[in-house]
Amino acid sequence: MIRxxxxxxxxxxxxxxxxxxxxxxxxxxxxxxxxxxxxRLRCPKCQNESIGASNSPIAADMRAHVAQQLKRGASDAxxxxxxxxxxxxxxxxxxxxxxxxxxxxxxxxALIAVGGGVIAVFVRxxxxxxxxxxxxxxxxRLAALVSRHADxxxxxxxPS
Amino acid sequence: xxxxxxxxIPLLLFAVLAVFLYxxxxxxxxxxxxxxxxxxxxxxxxxxLADPDRRLDRSLLQGQVTLVNVxxxxxxxxxxxxxxxxxxxxxxxxxxxxxxxxxxxxxxxxLDEFGNPFxxxxxxxxGSLGFDLGVYGAPESFLVDAEGIIRYHHTGYITPQDxxxxxxxxxxxxx
Numbered sequence: 001m002i003r004x005x006x007x008x009x010x011x012x013x014x015x016x017x018x019x020x021x022x023x024x025x026x027x028x029x030x031x032x033x034x035x036x037x038x039x040r041l042r043c044p045k046c047q048n049e050s051i052g053a054s055n056s057p058i059a060a061d062m063r064a065h066v067a068q069q070l071k072r073g074a075s076d077a078x079x080x081x082x083x084x085x086x087x088x089x090x091x092x093x094x095x096x097x098x099x100x101x102x103x104x105x106x107x108x109x110a111l112i113a114v115g116g117g118v119i120a121v122f123v124r125x126x127x128x129x130x131x132x133x134x135x136x137x138x139x140x141r142l143a144a145l146v147s148r149h150a151d152x153x154x155x156x157x158x159p160s
Numbered sequence: 161x162x163x164x165x166x167x168x169i170p171l172l173l174f175a176v177l178a179v180f181l182y183x184x185x186x187x188x189x190x191x192x193x194x195x196x197x198x199x200x201x202x203x204x205x206x207x208x209l210a211d212p213d214r215r216l217d218r219s220l221l222q223g224q225v226t227l228v229n230v231x232x233x234x235x236x237x238x239x240x241x242x243x244x245x246x247x248x249x250x251x252x253x254x255x256x257x258x259x260x261x262x263x264x265x266x267x268x269x270x271l272d273e274f275g276n277p278f279x280x281x282x283x284x285x286x287g288s289l290g291f292d293l294g295v296y297g298a299p300e301s302f303l304v305d306a307e308g309i310i311r312y313h314h315t316g317y318i319t320p321q322d323x324x325x326x327x328x329x330x331x332x333x334x335x
Contacts, residue, residue, distance in 0.1 A: 044296040057261070058296040062268060086294035088195035132163075 194313030256279035
């Protein structure tokens with residue numbers, strides 16, 4: 001029984017691997033770049049799979065194209081550019097930095113800078129030991145709250 | 161009072177974010193503009209489906225507005241699309257087919273069975289033209305103007321409503 005089970009598992013493993021073909025490269029650095037490129041390019045047919053992970057026919061075509069271009073000596077940028085020319089920016093997981101995308105790339109850094117500025121202001125204020133004065137309205141509210149809680153009946157009431 | 165207004169800033173930020181996210185909900189995540197708009201139709205050298213010895217290149221698309229339709233016998237939606245393509249042909253639109261990743265036999269059989277709206281069908285068994293066109297599934301259609309520039313890319317099948325509302329107005333516009 002266990003032997004059969006193991007055999008089934010072994011066969012299933014073979015099938016799972018067969019879905020994505022193996023590309024042979026003589027040069028291990030090309031194989032490395034192939035792995036990186038196919039994980040960085042997004043399959044246009046599937047919503048969120050790299051071409052390296054997808055079984056769709058178009059992903060297989062794109063992998064073949066990547067392998068062929070690598071063997072021809074194309075640079076990574078050339079290969080990515082050729083894919084973008086055909087399938088659009090959609091195929092890049094990381095959008096390229098250009099005038100159209102500076103907001104996209106820059107916004108996180110801008111927000112970190114703003115947040116850092118706000119924290120710095122708070123810290124400096126606290127260090128100086130200065131607390132903000134209450135304005136008239138706040139003083140009135142404070143007085144109202146204090147007097148309400150001073151009344152024992154009121155403090156047992158559920159807040160409304 | 162001024163401090164009170166400052167408290168509204170997070171709410172405002174949240175509102176802006178909510179508007180963007182809400183818009184995202186009703187957008188089709190698969191829809192996107194073709195990368196080939198306003199670019200020349202890619203070069204090709206392919207035989208026709210009917211005649212393996214007759215080779216054509218992109219000069220085929222010069223001089224007339226053409227709707228290039230990428231189809232295949234293996235593609236079920238292409239069958240549903242054929243009546244619309246036949247109607248477009250009948251209404252004077254010039255159609256060129258690309259039989260994509262198909263066998264000659266199956267492609268010919270398909271046209272026999274469902275009708276042939278195409279002036280000519282190119283035979284692209286390897287999908288090389290399809291690849292250069294950025295086709296990631298059939299059917300897809302490309303409207304090419306008289307100078308051979310791609311003006312519109314329709315992904316997915318042309319519905320009966322699309323004939324009147326989408327395709328014909330664009331054909332007229334680029335005429």
